[in-house]
Amino acid sequence: MRTRDDDLNKTRSATILSAAGDCFVRNGFHSTSMKDICSAAGMSPGTLYHYFRSKADIIAGIVEGERAATQLILSRLTDAPDFMQALFMALEALAGSITERDLILHAEVSAEVLRRPELRVRARAADDEARDWLAAAIAEAQASGELARVLSAHEAAVCVLALIDGMLWRATLHEASDLGERLEPLKQALTRLLAEGQVPR
């Protein structure tokens, strides 16, 4: 009997998640068999099941990766003096780093999230985390007078996240490549939505 090897565990898990993600993007969740993932990851079914207890568990791993990535971008929001500028920089960072693979994988994962109650709870927690973080930054900018107080900080945060999500979904539907094109109108929309002292015309 050997002892648990945490390093190997992490490496293998990462390999499996990456291989599975590639398969899901190429063929979709439905049409990807465990055998496909095994081939892509270079291991047998038994080994794969040693690291992930089910196909759904692999999705859970991908969801957690997305949550971490979102939190990383949002965490940079608070240390800028100008909220709108910080938000725009975050959007540009997002537009610069997000790939078509990420977008398709996200859509792929989204349906599975609603389907499985455990995933749904985790996704809800991740969304609340993002909303609260954004709301805190907005509340601060409202207090300083930079942002309008028409919407509460929480309501505004939900609108911002909803708007960005809706834009990302559309970018995915209409070829992900035109995300850059949508950035400028999105910025203008966010300004109108949030900023105090609206641009006239």
Next chain:
Amino acid sequence: MRTRDDDLNKTRSATILSAAGDCFVRNGFHSTSMKDICSAAGMSPGTLYHYFRSKADIIAGIVEGERAATQLILSRLTDAPDFMQALFMALEALAGSITERDLILHAEVSAEVLRRPELRVRARAADDEARDWLAAAIAEAQASGELARVLSAHEAAVCVLALIDGMLWRATLHEASDLGERLEPLKQALTRLLAEGQVPR
């Protein structure tokens, strides 16, 4: 050899789509077997395949139903004199008629749409149709001075649809029942986004 019976065809198709929708909402697309749909619709596999050529073809039928429902709501936008009022009435009609079943089914269907190229093309066309219809109404209201011209009519239409979609997705994630709660902030957000002469504070 009998001749084709269009009435029967329509009835049976509707039965199958409804039964399949129920199954998808209850157990998800993955975990619904054709046998499940057959049981729910009260027919044998052979019969089901006589009306729909594949499981994906059933999804296509559901997508078409969603497109028609969206277009019905949007078609009422043009005959009102006040755009914002018409938009709000459309939103209330949406909030009043859409059920948790619709929302979950929509999410279920969305992933499948990205997966299958034929579905993706159709969904894109449906989205363009909605955007163009909305953009035409916005352009008119911009011309009359009711709406601001900061965003082009098309850009504004995309933002409106994105915002609503993002809200609907969140309502689905956080129990669909709280859609009503989100209506008021959504209206305020849309006003700030679109209307000329912003509310101060």
Next chain:
DNA sequence: ACCTGAACACCGTTCAAGT
């Protein structure tokens, strides 16, 4: 044309057996 149900190739998952 419309319908049945057995049959086909394949799926996610398990498990006895190896190192």
Next chain:
DNA sequence: ACCTGAACACCGTTCAAGT
């Protein structure tokens, strides 16, 4: 502990046969 691959129950789809 880590890994293999055969085996199990089940899946989407087809098709010969009936009316």
